[in-house]
Amino acid sequence: MIIRLTVNGRQHEVEISAATRLIDVLRDQLGLTGTKQGCRAGECGACTILVGGQPIQACITLASRVRDEVRTVEGLDDRFIPLRQAFADHGGFQCGFCTPGQLMRAAALLAETPLERLSDEAWLREQMNGNVCRCTGYCGIIRALMSEDVRALARDNAPE
Amino acid sequence: MTLIGTRTRHVDWQAITDGSAAYAADLHLQDELAAAVLRSPHPHARIISIDTSRARVLPGVHAVLTAADLTKSLYLDYRAIDRDRRILAEDVVRHIGEPVALVAANDAATARRALELIDIRYKRLPVADTVAKALSSSAPAIHPHPETRNVAAHVRRDFGLSPQNSPAPAHSLKGSFTSSRQTHATMETHTVKAHWNPAENCLHVWAPSQNPRLIQRDLAQLFGLEPASVRLHQLAIGGDFGGRTQISSTEALVCALSFATARPVALHQSRAEEFAFTKWRLSWDIDLELGCDAAGKVTTLAARFDVDNGAYNQAGPGEMVYGSVALGSSYRWLGYQAEGRCVYTNKVPASSFRGAGGYAINWALECAIDELAEKAGIDPIDFRLVNAISDEDEVSLTGWQIKSSGLRRCLEAVREGIGWDEKRPQGGKGRGVGVACTIHVTALSRDYMLRSSCALDIDRKGHVTIRSGCGDSGTGQKTLICQTVATILNVAMDQISIVTTDTLATPHDAGAGASRGSFVAVNAAQTLANKVRSDLSAVALAHFGDGNGEVEWAGGEIRKGNHVIALGELALLAGGAAEFYSMQSDYVGQFHDADPSGYEDISPTYSFAAHAVEVEVDERTGSVKVLKVVAAHDSGTILNPLSAKGQVEGGVVMGLGAVLGESLIFEEGRVVNASYADYVLPRPVDSPPVETIFVDVTDKKGPFGSKGLGEIPLITIGPAVSNAIAHATGLRLRCAPHTPDQIVMAARRRDGKPLTAGSIAARPDRWWVEGVRAAYPLGLHRGLRELAENLGGPPIATPIEALHPAETLDQALELLDRESDAAPIAGGTDLLALETQGLPLPGRQLVDVAALDELRGIEARTDGSLRIGSAVTLAELARSEPCGAALRRTAALIATPPIRQTATVGGNLCQTKRCWFFRNGFDCHKRGGATRPCYAVMGDHRFYHAIQDAHRCQAVTPSDLATTLIALDARIEIRSAHAMRHLDVGHLYGGPGETRLTPGEMICAIEIPCEALHRRSAYRKLALWQGAFAIATACVSAKVSDDALVSELRVVLGGASSVPQRISSIERRLTGRRPDSALIKESVGSWLRKTHPLPGNHWKAFAVADMLEDLLSRALAGKETA
């Protein structure tokens, strides 16, 4: 079947089967290889992207069921530069393989979280619990999310 | 300006955070073929015949290879004398997953289909899948060559006084330790691409590794090429941790296929293959005997150890040899003797892992030292201050010569950081603090480890391009090299770029491993930059016509007095005709050959660390919570505090994994927990904050005074945790990881409590089940397994065929009725996981019900009851006020936030069982049918199997919601195209994770009656990590009057038997009473006596009983309301 997908603001028509997963469309058909596959079973979060603003694991999402706009790490716009920089400045990654998933999960959080929540480390860890990182021990990721620059970003994009 | 010692961003930060960093799977080579590997299903068998003719003629297949088609060369691996590994098995397979044949085809599906067409006959050979079996007198010989059966290598050490000549110690300790079977679990699975291009006479390879030259070297020798004819290309590397520092078993497979097809070939391992078929950390069984005198000074150490090598030699013998020396090198022993064996077993080969041979021996020794200090009545920090090797210029009994040491300062720093003096006197009440320390090498002083070259080019704009052969897998060498060059040439970081890995563009580098990455690569960069600086300074002076003297380098310019020249211009001048300047420089450290006695100064310099941790231990459930970690390190000058801190934090958390949860579980040589769900690695919630302290030390040998750091954090944390648990509980655990079962049972043993829970005598109705279980070890298991093998493998699952959208519920029901093999899909989280795992789906014609209005929403009805649509997500449920705290909490503890966002109530109730044998490829009773055994009876059933009322299958129903819904008297509304019916949730299941729904039926809603919503309800869950599938769940729901009279009571357990059940015996005993703690205890005790656990899950029955008792007391008293 042929479906229409809007990804990072661009419309695409792609031919797929009923079993095709979103991650394969993104990576193999649209060449958006920023989204990573770590398990293909919904257990690691490496493939996290946004669909209609919600964080979704692309590896366990059937492509034909996607109606809303898809956003991948390639589509993180300039507003999110402080988030990316915070990951770099606080040790939020080492090998970088989990990073696109972490960033997308974080981007969703920033859009929906009241500011005071972002200083609650236990809550943040709970929210990030679906994203495995084998390198950093999570310390740097949590530091990045709790950094001033990221708070400022969240403040600017605070839910109305 | 110096950048050394400043926090410097990773040079690739932009690419890593915008998704453009290219890992192996992100490249697409033109005309790329997909590879598939036929792997041995047997742990030990002779190959009788292989017939590939049917596979070869399958359209789309380009090559089918077996050992007969390939070179007979052996892998080089680590030590020449140990070589025994081939690309494909020739006549004998020695472990499950050993590659036997290869296919290259147009696409992965065709390649897999071709594998099915290869006819191969095996004759099973006796199996030795454990060290004990491999060493027994009746063991089969796994390899023909070792002198002593199955002993791949043997080592003996004898330093200083022998025990006979040394004074009898005042205090002594004897103990046996077993380390865990950690696996690397890099987030990027092994992914390799290769292209043999005959015209170029070049084998192009894309293989992530922190040690590209070793991969190049091994591929060249395997295929008889000059190293220059093998080109590894630059790539982003998704983690290494020692797992890819030497060649694995994937690289050569792809190269062989490319030789056969002259096309690019790609191999991408699945996560399950990654867990099951790639190297893991060598596990050690270590016996130690050590002592100290009355003043607390250590005397002698004696050790015996066996290292589980798996079926082939990779790092095993070498790591054992290193460990045998390291064990005697950290304390001031008067004598040290050791004897060790590296033992072949029929398992996937174990090999190098961050920390190498230092990991297991340090864990065992630091636990033993702690215990010895306790025996001597000396504070463990003081004991280490007195006894550990820690003085500059001090030489260990084994010849290690200390160049610089901050160990004492590390110990003092953690003493203060953790609040030792205040917390240490208060141990034993479930909270405790522990400490451990480590000395670790910075490279080994061997030829191959200490050679690194570095080159750079400067163009006319003054841009510097560094070329280094290192492979930075996330540890930060690239950034360190750039910092080094930027500092010495005094140019800005953005004026520098770096090319790594590419073996054509870069000079030789020794790679990373043994904590040498920064040492060698930075040394090479430093040598190079100094050479460039003096070379170009001379050119500048000549250009200035100003004789000799000093020039000044600043901001990309070189000046002297009034003379100034831009770096780019100077490069042109010096480069002459080339129009750019190039320079290469070689660093060769001091090395020597190993001394057979083991006595030598083994490393250029040594790093030190001390860690202290605080833990909270719940002896009743066995859970350990790490509250705080203070990690103090002497790694000399810290070149980049940002990445150094990351190394410590990452190493600490990985080390926590190894000591508290991570371990591969093997059953008959096959990995049981081959998924992120089942392999317990640290997640954010369970990981503590880490306070990192670098003590100020400048080393004499290291570049800028620095020393290695990559491995030592992981080596140090484990024993600190074991020692903290001992402080908290008095339990000295000697087998890692310290999972809940160990803690519960050790505490019971300490207290003299019974070790068996229920007794079968109390359950005559279960005697037949017990009879079947008893027959398993007597031959039933084996018989069934062999029968199953003769019947062929499990049915091959087929993927989703169609997805039918539905606008209305009626339409959906209609579709479910009409299509054969139909099933609803809502969140799809379990369904797609099943498909990935190759398990049968509930249906292949899927009807999409996620968006149906009729199934959405939580409705509070006028009669006070609640109706929850089956497509309500777990996240919505967790937020819903009317559902009550117990149900909200149940939902909130399921899986992870992204799963809860998608997964639905109906899907949760209907999910397939989570038994790890069933999920991870075992051809079991439930997968292949009645002729198959249940692997849990004889296998590892500590966590996820029944403690009562199991039948032939020991699995349980995985739905946590079911537990709470039963306690809330919930009923399910079930519809089909023709009818509607209601069913109590308690009657939903006919077997483990098996519903009584008939084809065409679907759960539409859950109804909770008003009375239940007004009861006091509370819920608990036992799990190995927050978000894991439950070990067990419990929910209590009670109507309690103001004067504590219980008039209604539901007590429900999930995960304890094949289906979630009310425990009516407890309900009966407590209803109509005002239960006090004695009555509660008595009622739970009566339930416990009627459980009939498997041999390895009595602990679970105890933990559940304790959880229940606690939950009942608190819930009935109104103290726990969720």
Ligand code: FES
């Ligand atoms: S790849 Fe999707 S969750 Fe792991």
Ligand code: FES
């Ligand atoms: S940075 Fe390597 S897995 Fe997270």
